[in-house]
Amino acid sequence: MITIKNIKKSYKKGNHRVEVLDNVTYSFKSNSLYCIIGKSGAGKSTLIEILGLLIKEECGSINIKGREINSLNEFEKAKVRNKEIGFIFQDFYLNPLMKAYENVMLPMYLDKNITNKKRKEKAYELLKLVGLVDRETHFPKELSGGEQQRVAIARSLANNPNIILADEPTGSLDSESTVAVLNILKCLSKENKCVIIVSHDDRVQKYADVVLKLEDKKLKEKDK
Amino acid sequence: MINYLKLTFFQLRKKSNIINAILVSLAILVVIGSNYYKKFYNNFKLNDSKNYLATYMLQVDKREDLTNEENYNTLKNIENVTNISYMYEFSDVIHSDLFKTDKFSGDIQIYNSSNESLPEIVKGTNFPDNDGYYMVCPINFYPESLNNIKYYSKKDNFNLDSYLGKEIVFDYNGYMFSRNLDDKYKFEIPIKLVGLYKNANNYYDESECYVNKKTIHDITKNEYTDLEEDYVYQINHPVYALNVSSYEEVEKVEMSLEKSGYNYNRMFYFDENETQQINNTADLVYNIAIVIIFIFIFLVFQKDYYEDKEYYRQLNVLGFNLKEIKIIYFISLLIKVFVYFLFVLVITIISMLVIKILTINYPFILSKLRVLYSFDGIASVILIFIFNVLLSFMIHRHIGKLNV
Numbered sequence: 001m002i003t004i005k006n007i008k009k010s011y012k013k014g015n016h017r018v019e020v021l022d023n024v025t026y027s028f029k030s031n032s033l034y035c036i037i038g039k040s041g042a043g044k045s046t047l048i049e050i051l052g053l054l055i056k057e058e059c060g061s062i063n064i065k066g067r068e069i070n071s072l073n074e075f076e077k078a079k080v081r082n083k084e085i086g087f088i089f090q091d092f093y094l095n096p097l098m099k100a101y102e103n104v105m106l107p108m109y110l111d112k113n114i115t116n117k118k119r120k121e122k123a124y125e126l127l128k129l130v131g132l133v134d135r136e137t138h139f140p141k142e143l144s145g146g147e148q149q150r151v152a153i154a155r156s157l158a159n160n161p162n163i164i165l166a167d168e169p170t171g172s173l174d175s176e177s178t179v180a181v182l183n184i185l186k187c188l189s190k191e192n193k194c195v196i197i198v199s200h201d202d203r204v205q206k207y208a209d210v211v212l213k214l215e216d217k218k219l220k221e222k223d224k
Numbered sequence: 225m226i227n228y229l230k231l232t233f234f235q236l237r238k239k240s241n242i243i244n245a246i247l248v249s250l251a252i253l254v255v256i257g258s259n260y261y262k263k264f265y266n267n268f269k270l271n272d273s274k275n276y277l278a279t280y281m282l283q284v285d286k287r288e289d290l291t292n293e294e295n296y297n298t299l300k301n302i303e304n305v306t307n308i309s310y311m312y313e314f315s316d317v318i319h320s321d322l323f324k325t326d327k328f329s330g331d332i333q334i335y336n337s338s339n340e341s342l343p344e345i346v347k348g349t350n351f352p353d354n355d356g357y358y359m360v361c362p363i364n365f366y367p368e369s370l371n372n373i374k375y376y377s378k379k380d381n382f383n384l385d386s387y388l389g390k391e392i393v394f395d396y397n398g399y400m401f402s403r404n405l406d407d408k409y410k411f412e413i414p415i416k417l418v419g420l421y422k423n424a425n426n427y428y429d430e431s432e433c434y435v436n437k438k439t440i441h442d443i444t445k446n447e448y449t450d451l452e453e454d455y456v457y458q459i460n461h462p463v464y465a466l467n468v469s470s471y472e473e474v475e476k477v478e479m480s481l482e483k484s485g486y487n488y489n490r491m492f493y494f495d496e497n498e499t500q501q502i503n504n505t506a507d508l509v510y511n512i513a514i515v516i517i518f519i520f521i522f523l524v525f526q527k528d529y530y531e532d533k534e535y536y537r538q539l540n541v542l543g544f545n546l547k548e549i550k551i552i553y554f555i556s557l558l559i560k561v562f563v564y565f566l567f568v569l570v571i572t573i574i575s576m577l578v579i580k581i582l583t584i585n586y587p588f589i590l591s592k593l594r595v596l597y598s599f600d601g602i603a604s605v606i607l608i609f610i611f612n613v614l615l616s617f618m619i620h621r622h623i624g625k626l627n628v
Contacts, residue, residue, distance in 0.1 A: 054541060075545040082543020095535060097237045107542045109226055116227070155542075 001194040002051060002163055003027040007060035009046055020046050022217035024060070030162060033189035034196045035208035037222070042214045044198040045167055051196065052085055052165045053077045065162065082110050086156025090168035092148040094140040100127060100151045101136040107158040126154035130184055146177025153184055164188060166197040170204065182207045226548060231539075232556045235532050241560070244524050249567035251517045252605050256572070258513040259601030262506040276424040277335075277343060278492035280468040282477065283311065285487040292462060299464055302480045306340035307467035309437065312458035313444035314465045318394040318413070322387075323367035327380060332367050332394075334359065334443075337434035341467035348388045348419030351436045359392075360419040361433040373430050384420055391416045398449045411446045415439055465491070518608050525557070525616045529623075532556070536624035549624040550617070557613045568605075 004026055010019040020043035028034055028051075038044050049055045050062070053069065062069040064084055072080065087093070094103045104123035108114060114122075127136050130150040140148050149169060156164055166185065170178040178201070186207050189195040197204055205211050211222045286295050299308050315335050324330030339350045342360060351358045365382045366373045391414040398409035415435065423429050448455035466488075468477050474490065481488045536549050544552075 052541075075547070078540065078543050078545040080543075081541065087541060093538060093541075095234065095538060097234050097535075102234065106539075109231060110543055110548075112226065116230075159543075 001028055001030045001065060003063040004051065005061045005063070007047075007050060007062075008058045009043070009050065009055075010058060019217055021050075021057075024217070024219045026212070026219050028163075028194050028196060030192050030194045031190060032194060032209045033186055033207060034194070034210050034212060035204050036196065036198045036212045036214055036219070037200070037205065038214035040200075043217065044214050047214060047219070048165050048167050048196065048198045051163075052087060053081050082107055083159055084161050084163055086158070086161040086164045088149070088152050088156050088164065088166035088169045090171040092140070092145075092152045092172070094148055094151055094155075096140050099137050099139055100132065100143065103140070103151055104154045104158055107155065111159065122158070123154070126157050127151065129157070130154045131180065144177070145173050146180060149173060149177065149181050150184070153181065153188075157188070162193055164193055164195045166195070166199075168199055168201075169197060170199065170201050178203060228548075228551055228555050231552050232559060235535055235556060236559065236563075238531065240528075240531065241563075244528060244560075245563055245567050248521055248524055248564045249571055251520050252564065252568045253571060255510075255513050255517050255605050255608070256568075256601035258506075258510040259604065262503070262510045276429065276492065277341070277467070279490070280471045280474050281491040282466040282468065282474070282481070282488050283491055284464040284466055284481060286462055286464070287485055292460070295462070295464070298484060299466060299486075302466075302477055302484070304469045304473040304477050305466050306469050307336075307338040309336035309440075309465045310458070311463040311465050313440050316396070316440060316443055316447075317369075318396045318443065320367070320392055320394045322392055323382065325382075327376075328367045328382065329369060329372075330367050331369050331431070332361070333370065333432045334435045334440060335432060336437060336440045336465065337467070338437065340469070342419075342434055343421040343424070345419040346422045347385070348417070350419055352418065355438060357413060357415040357435070357439040357442075358418050359415045359433045359435045359439065360421050361417060362423045362430055363420045364423045364430050365420075366430040368431055370428060370431060373428050376430075384417065387417050388420065389416070389418070396443060396447065398447045398451075399454075400450050409449060411443075413439070413443060514604055514608070518612070521608060521612050522615065525612055526619075528560070529553075529616065529620055533623075540624040544624070546623070546625060550621070553620065553623050554613075554617055557616060561609045561613065564609075 004024060007021050007024040008019070009021040010017050012018075024047065036044050036047065046055070050057050053062070057070075060070075064080065069077065069080065095106070098106070101120060101123040104126055105119045108119045108122065124136055127133070127150075130153050132147060132150050132154070135143060135147060140151070143151065149172075152169075164185070169185070170181055173181060182204060185195050185197065189209070197208070199205075212219050213222045284299065286292070287298075290298065296308060299305060313336060315333060317331055317333055319329075319331050321330060323332070337351075337360075342350050345360060346363055348360070350360065361384055363384075364378070365384050366376050366380065367382055368376070393412055393414050395410065395412045398411065400406070401409035421434070445455070448458075466477065468474050478488065532553075536553060539549050539552070540546070
């Protein structure tokens with residue numbers, strides 16, 4: 001589904017250059033849930049941002065469904081993000097001025113073939129899918145952490161992407177909400193999607209099909 | 225096509241937008257207000273003043289080496305002199321019971337005039353050519369002494385329309401009446417109201433009427449009843465009142481008078497330098513206001529941007545490209561400007577209504593305030609907004625950009 005080859009990334013810190021990823025190569029498949037673990041500062045968030053085309057790698061290649069992404073310009077990458085990738089963040093990243101269903105509808109605005117009525121219907125369906133009923137017209141501040149994260153999951157599914165990237169999706173949640181969210185992500189991974197989660201949380205590893213460890217700037221599969 | 229408007233309107237739900245709108249509207253009003261203040265002084269003091277007849281009238285002493293007739297003819301031949309009268313029969317106060325009400329005393333000021341020196345007639349005619357008693361009065365008319373007229377308001381106006389073309393009987397007393405309360409010193413004169421003139425807006429001319437020479441001559445003559453010696457003295461030692469064609473020609477006439485060896489002074493000295501200084505101050509205030517308001521609106525726009533910055537980044541994460549995000553940002557700027565203008569319009573209309581009510585119902589001093597619709601001020605505000613929108617758009621041209 002998504003293949004990275006020889007990915008390198010470093011950051012400038014003061015007068016020094018700190019390398020975070022060094023020749024990272026891996027192939028992520030559909031119908032799988034991946035969990036990327038590693039020490040704080042190992043480069044997990046950097047890796048997921050590269051996978052999500054949110055930051056640029058220094059060298060290496062990214063291939064999504066057989067398509068070379070590196071050569072694409074900013075406009076084309078934005079399109080890929082919209083169609084192929086769904087994002088879930090630790091702090092939910094919802095728009096506080098939009099109701100739950102409006103947040104879910106947001107990625108759909110780029111599809112000019114769909115009417116607003118259909119967008120709204122789809123948003124309601126997705127919210128139902130993640131277990132949010134009668135909360136569609138609530139603003140994020142009126143929802144609990146778990147509910148907000150479920151809205152974020154529903155939004156990530158707006159355009160039926162093949163890849164879901166989640167950066168510490170349970171970081172701000174209580175145990176009950178964590179289990180609920182992980183269950184949803186697990187179900188999604190079984191629907192021909194590739195779900196990649198970055199997390200410190202040991203509970204996430206239990207749900208993963210494959211656990212990867214980012215250590216010494218490299219990515220290795222870890223025995224479960 | 226993407227529903228850009230819908231995507232813009234979400235951010236307009238921010239509560240701070242209302243506060244920003246109020247602050248920016250007030251800032252705009254400062255610009256429009258200071259422009260009004262500037263225009264007010266330009267029009268009111270500088271231009272309107274020149275419409276008041278007294279500002280282009282001169283009082284001239286007789287040259288003792290010439291006879292009365294020679295003096296009169298010399299002065300008459302000076303270019304731009306439209307009327308000559310004698311100070312002893314130049315102005316007076318007369319009374320009519322027709323104008324006397326519980327509000328008004330019925331007294332009016334009259335001035336010697338000719339057709340060449342009358343103010344602009346807006347209803348009726350100027351003086352007919354034949355011998356008779358004629359007058360023109362102001363369209364805003366208060367038959368009351370000068371000291372009191374400032375306490376009236378517009379709604380108190382004594383409407384002269386029904387008296388136009390009719391004779392009004394006035395009464396007046398001879399100078400001897402105060403010493404000797406004899407009815408023989410009480411006089412009446414029927415004067416025909418032939419026209420109404422446009423008031424000068426910045427002076428209290430609401431009780432000032434202009435009469436033809438014969439009228440004031442006959443009134444004055446009667447006033448000197450049993451004071452013939454005094455009357456003859458006045459005739460033999462005249463001081464002249466000259467009407468000049470316009471304010472702009474006064475200096476030329478003064479030069480001619482000087483050349484001809486006459487002493488003179490202006491009946492109403494209008495200090496142009498002082499007014500110009502005030503006008504310059506008003507200009508300075510206005511220019512400073514423009515700069516400050518420009519900076520203020522710029523800062524409001526930047527504050528707004530930084531509050532919405534995350535939204536634009538979020539759109540990019542979700543797949544909107546930079547061009548689409550810029551369009552959304554640009555539309556949001558335009559909508560905000562439109563809303564600010566709407567606020568200003570509402571506040572301006574309310575203010576105008578308040579001023580209108582004040583000027584109709586409250587003292588006269590306020591009623592001289594004219595509501596000037598100044599397009600300069602509005603044009604300045606529009607320009608400030610255009611520059612700020614373009615500047616913000618340029619500064620934030622990488623809006624929402626990710627490092628890809």
